Amino acid sequence: MKFDSTLKAVILLIICTFFWGSCFPIGKHVLDEVHALTLVFWRFVIAAMCLALYIKAMRRPMPHLSSRQWLWVIMVSAVGVGGLNLGLFTGLVYTNATNGSLIMALSPLMTSLIACIALRTRPSVGQCFSLLVSLTGVLIVITNGRLETLFSMQINHGDKLIFCGMLAWSLYTYFSQGIGRWMPVIPYTFVGMLSGATVIGAMCLVSPEVHPLAELWNSSTLGVSELVYIGVFGTVAGYLLWLNGVHHLGSANASLFFNFVPIFSVLTSFILGQAVTRLQLCGIVIVIAGLLLPYIRRIKRMLQTCSES
DSSP states (O other), X not given: OHHHHHHHHHHHHHHHHHHHXXXXXXXXXXXXXXXXXXXXXXXXXXXXXXXXHHHHHHTOOOOOOOHHHHHHHHHHHIIIIIHHHHXXXXXXXXXXXXXXXXXXXXXXXXXXHHHHHHHTXXXXXXXXXXXHHHHHHXXXXXXXXXXXXXXXXXXXXXXHHHHHHHHHHHHHHHHHHHHTTTSOHHHHHHHHHHHHHHHHHHHHHTOTXXXXXXXXXXXXXXXXXXXXXXXXXXXXXXXXXXXXXXXXXXXXXXXXXXGHHHHHHHHHXXXXXXXXXXXXXXXXXXXXXXXXXXXXXXXXXXXXXXXXX
């Protein structure tokens, strides 16, 4: 039973990272029509509306928490959800997608470091090796095997913003593991969407060049449909699946699957007409192998148990 729940969590995390990875090329196209803050604002508004309708339809009451717990939930959601998207999409305006993908690929390592510092423990050899293999595959995919591009990277304002967003997401992933023990996933995600919409909405108010309503009204049908996809699949479904994975696997193990995001971003770009090299496909295989390494022994034990019985 435990193996089945673990396998289910792994599959759902892969689906989650597909949604997020596909949002990179799709979001890049939407940014041709609307401002980055407008995209993120409507992303969370759509997500919050979907979750509110779901909660009302299913008649799920909000959990009874203390004022201290509510404050903690709102703070973690505002920093993690709002901080990630604010740093990521505003950073992409000033830097290229390669730099952004590379910086976001550091999230599993950062989450593991945060967990080790907080718990005062050392990561296992298996976790370190798995992370190293997966990160190697990510670098191959992002740089197309030209690792010398890493040394020619120039840290600019956009890179710093994306790094801050990545750090906010790593903190959110770690602290969500604890919050998940006393708050259900759906209400927690709903609070996260409201917090994200509030943070980005405040940024829109202080940015005179941003007009969310007018920009949405003047967008093409394709642009609006892509924005709805980002809101429904890239946000509602993505966050629900991610928090479910964190709950079942823990923050350190779940964060490893974030390496799939740039992989699915490349594959989605390929579907949309961008070429993908054999070396990048090789990198994808390396990433998948790195993620499977910690589970090989567990799978063998389960198979032995099944054969003996």
